[in-house]
Amino acid sequence: MRIGLLVAAGLLAGLGQAPWGLWPLALLGYAAGLRLLAESKRPFLAGWSFGTAHFALVLHWITEPFLVDAAATGWLMAPALLAVSLGMGLFWAIAAALGHRMGGAMAIALGLCAAELTRSYIFTGFPWALPGHILIDTAALPSASVFGAHGLGLFVLLGAAFVASAKVRPVLIGSVFWAVPFATAAILSPPPTSTSDAPVIRLVQPNAPQHQKWDPAFMPIFFQRGLEATVAPSTLDAPSVVIWPETALPELIRYSADVRPMIARAAGGVPVVIGAQRFDPEGNPRNALVVLEGPEGDIALVQDKHRLVPFGEYLPLPWLSEALGLGPLAAQLAGRYAAGDGPRTFDLPGIGSVLPMICYEAIFPQDLRRVDRPRAILHLTNDAWFGTFAGPQQHLALAKLRAAEAGLPLLRAANTGVSAVLDARGQILASLELGKDGHVDAPLPAALTVTPYARTGDWSAVVALVLAFLALLAWRAKAVAPRSVPL
Numbered sequence: 001m002r003i004g005l006l007v008a009a010g011l012l013a014g015l016g017q018a019p020w021g022l023w024p025l026a027l028l029g030y031a032a033g034l035r036l037l038a039e040s041k042r043p044f045l046a047g048w049s050f051g052t053a054h055f056a057l058v059l060h061w062i063t064e065p066f067l068v069d070a071a072a073t074g075w076l077m078a079p080a081l082l083a084v085s086l087g088m089g090l091f092w093a094i095a096a097a098l099g100h101r102m103g104g105a106m107a108i109a110l111g112l113c114a115a116e117l118t119r120s121y122i123f124t125g126f127p128w129a130l131p132g133h134i135l136i137d138t139a140a141l142p143s144a145s146v147f148g149a150h151g152l153g154l155f156v157l158l159g160a161a162f163v164a165s166a167k168v169r170p171v172l173i174g175s176v177f178w179a180v181p182f183a184t185a186a187i188l189s190p191p192p193t194s195t196s197d198a199p200v201i202r203l204v205q206p207n208a209p210q211h212q213k214w215d216p217a218f219m220p221i222f223f224q225r226g227l228e229a230t231v232a233p234s235t236l237d238a239p240s241v242v243i244w245p246e247t248a249l250p251e252l253i254r255y256s257a258d259v260r261p262m263i264a265r266a267a268g269g270v271p272v273v274i275g276a277q278r279f280d281p282e283g284n285p286r287n288a289l290v291v292l293e294g295p296e297g298d299i300a301l302v303q304d305k306h307r308l309v310p311f312g313e314y315l316p317l318p319w320l321s322e323a324l325g326l327g328p329l330a331a332q333l334a335g336r337y338a339a340g341d342g343p344r345t346f347d348l349p350g351i352g353s354v355l356p357m358i359c360y361e362a363i364f365p366q367d368l369r370r371v372d373r374p375r376a377i378l379h380l381t382n383d384a385w386f387g388t389f390a391g392p393q394q395h396l397a398l399a400k401l402r403a404a405e406a407g408l409p410l411l412r413a414a415n416t417g418v419s420a421v422l423d424a425r426g427q428i429l430a431s432l433e434l435g436k437d438g439h440v441d442a443p444l445p446a447a448l449t450v451t452p453y454a455r456t457g458d459w460s461a462v463v464a465l466v467l468a469f470l471a472l473l474a475w476r477a478k479a480v481a482p483r484s485v486p487l
Contacts, residue, residue: 198446
């Protein structure tokens with residue numbers, strides 16, 4: 001019975017994530033889960049049940065790549081989801097067990113915060129479906145410029161720990177914790193508006209479903225869609241830059257001499273940023289972006305993706321996968337994909353310094369602190385691998401968070417959507433929905449000054465977490481200290 005309640009609480013907590021966005025239910029789910037964990041006699045198993053249910057719901061989209069070639073890989077859907085859910089849930093199990101030894105829902109909440117910080121960095125990190133992410137599609141999003149995702153997670157979980165007691169005074173205190181991100185966002189300045197001479201950006205969305213994307217019968221159709229979107233008249237000023245999505249170039253870079261002039265002519269000679277693939281001199285395949293300039297589409301820059309997708313572009317356990325006869329699911333080229341050097345900014349004519357993020361790279365906020373502050377973020381992605389529901393929407397939500405954290409506009413070209421122009425507070429100014437082909441035109445939004453989070457990164461959350469642990473230990477020590485008895 002109690003395991004069933006923990007599973008229900010984990011599912012409620014998961015419903016706060018995109019695309020559902022039921023954050024009030026998620027807050028109650030966290031509170032209920034923490035109370036059940038604090039009362040459990042087997043906290044490790046309880047925490048594992050709570051976490052596994054949460055991640056099974058939120059990350060169910062990881063089954064979608066196995067359906068691209070269902071005959072060959074469809075049988076892996078259930079094992080893959082189970083393995084990922086159990087693996088992610090293990091972090092919550094350890095946190096619950098350790099927090100339970102310290103005593104109470106508050107210690108478990110702090111343990112969960114520490115577990116999510118660890119999960120975001122260990123083994124290259126996977127900062128997806130964090131507790132703080134339930135606030136992305138709320139009015140609290142601008143406060144990410146101060147707190148970051150882990151800071152927001154602290155407010156979510158500490159508030160839930162107080163509410164878990166179901167007593168009036170702690171519930172009020174917990175409500176205050178939950179209100180802080182909203183209050184902080186309300187007092188922050190709005191993003192500056194674009195100037196009248198801001199360059200117009202065009203995002204191209206060809207809408208190529210993954211199972212047809214590399215089919216010779218359909219490739220010319222998708223390429224033609226891209227050309228038509230590129231050459232289409234604009235209701236604004238003529239675009240200064242055209243951005244195509246990840247792996248949109250229909251040929252390997254070294255064989256693209258015929259198609260690059262076609263793209264350049266459609267763009268009217270303005271620079272084009274386009275996702276492409278290539279083999280490096282050692283024969284390793286690479287996922288890259290290319291900047292085309294001039295009337296013939298000359299290659300001005302090639303930049304390789306530096307964060308590869310585990311199990312998608314490389315195999316963390318190659319010996320096991322080879323034994324099963326499997327290869328990376330998202331790899332179209334033969335061989336083992338190699339990572340490029342990064343992150344790196346480059347100067348894009350008409351805009352200035354930009355930081356490119358190819359697909360998966362957009363989930364890592366720390367990369368923005370490893371480079372000089374750019375003028376904007378470019379996000380090229382192909383979310384067709386992950387269906388048309390939760391996966392693409394959660395990826396878009398993380399792009400919103402990156403913009404809000406850094407106080408920078410973000411330009412997102414997605415193969416099947418959602419392509420969008422985001423302002424420096426993470427709000428969508430113009431977009432093209434999932435499953436549509438076409439283009440998005442918008443003036444380049446203005447950037448904010450350097451945000452507190454851009455200066456400190458997750459160190460502020462680490463310091464806050466350590467201080468909260470010390471305060472809890474001091475309170476515990478005071479509570480159990482023997483009182484002197486007067487003679």
